[in-house]
Amino acid sequence: MKPKVIVYKKVDQKVLDFIKTTCDVAYFEKLDSKNHPKFLHELKNAHGLLGSGLKIDKELLDQAPQLKIVCNTSVGYDNLDIEELSARGIMATNTPEVLNDTVADTLIGLLLATARRIPEMHNFVKNGKWKSMIGEELFGVDVHHKVLGIIGMGAVGTTIAKRAHLGFDMQILYHNRSRNEQAEKLYGATYCSLDELLKQSDYVCLMTPLTPATENMIGKREFELMKETAIFINGSRGKTVDEEALVDALNSGQILAAGLDVFVEEPVQPDHPLLSLENVVTLPHIGSATYETRLKMAMLGATNLVAGLQGQTPPNLI
């Protein structure tokens, strides 16, 4: 008998076909609630789960007594209760590396857009406000030759450093749990303490996973350490930042601007104070969102799922 799996996110037909060669698939293109009766019904007999973002906690696991493997189609796995999964002997996997270039492209794009005020200028032209030569009230700030501080110099952080250093001649500072020799050797990155990084950087880019140690890692104290001309970029998870402190820092001129791909609550509420600030550029969590990369991530997730259910060690076992 084939193992039963639930795919709870829209994936390419190629991915579904691959899984179906060895598994019976219950497919939910979009799962609005984990209390969906059909989903709960399938969960009772499911051996595997594939998707991203769904909170996999004790409550859900209690309803999935047959589960052997949970496969995220994302590199971040803060939605998984790893302790609870381990205690139950359930494997968990993620999709590292295949998204590095795409996410780094997005983050560099966000940094440029924020520094040069591109969305604001776009609206300025489209709304018919361009009536004469622009003055310095519309100027941005340079990116090239500035100091970029990367907090979380892992796979994505290093790929951002490559673009920033080789493409924009930026000087790279980084703070990480451990030294990253590749980034030091290839991109001239200098390791420093978090406080030193915050004090010296023109751009601060946050790229850590969300863990108990990184939750609210950037708050009032950290914004106070940054330069008044600093631009803050968050590509990690919303909860790594104290959003109230960020709003205060942007309103009071403690920092110059922010570019955000992630929020504490996603989708962010339309009346969130961050959205009304002119000096904030926002994206709807699109770090890895290209056709090519999302396909690679889904296929890697499916490869992990099939391997795990066939008794092999999945390539990206967490």
Ligand SMILES: NC(=O)C1=CN([C@@H]2O[C@H](COP(=O)(O)OP(=O)(O)OC[C@H]3O[C@@H](n4cnc5c(N)ncnc54)[C@H](O)[C@@H]3O)[C@@H](O)[C@H]2O)C=CC1
């Ligand atoms: N906005 C988006 O669409 C995306 C967001 N992400 C987020 O970025 C995170 C990082 O992704 P990768 O670079 O692939 O992971 P990674 O595991 O390769 O790198 C993370 C780095 O953060 C460091 N780190 C962890 N805790 C730390 C702490 N307390 N202080 C300092 N450094 C710390 C680690 O040592 C590691 O070098 C993901 O976990 C995810 O949350 C990743 C991809 C896309």
Ligand SMILES: O=C(O)C(=O)CO
């Ligand atoms: O992979 C992740 O962790 C994301 O946030 C989306 O690619």
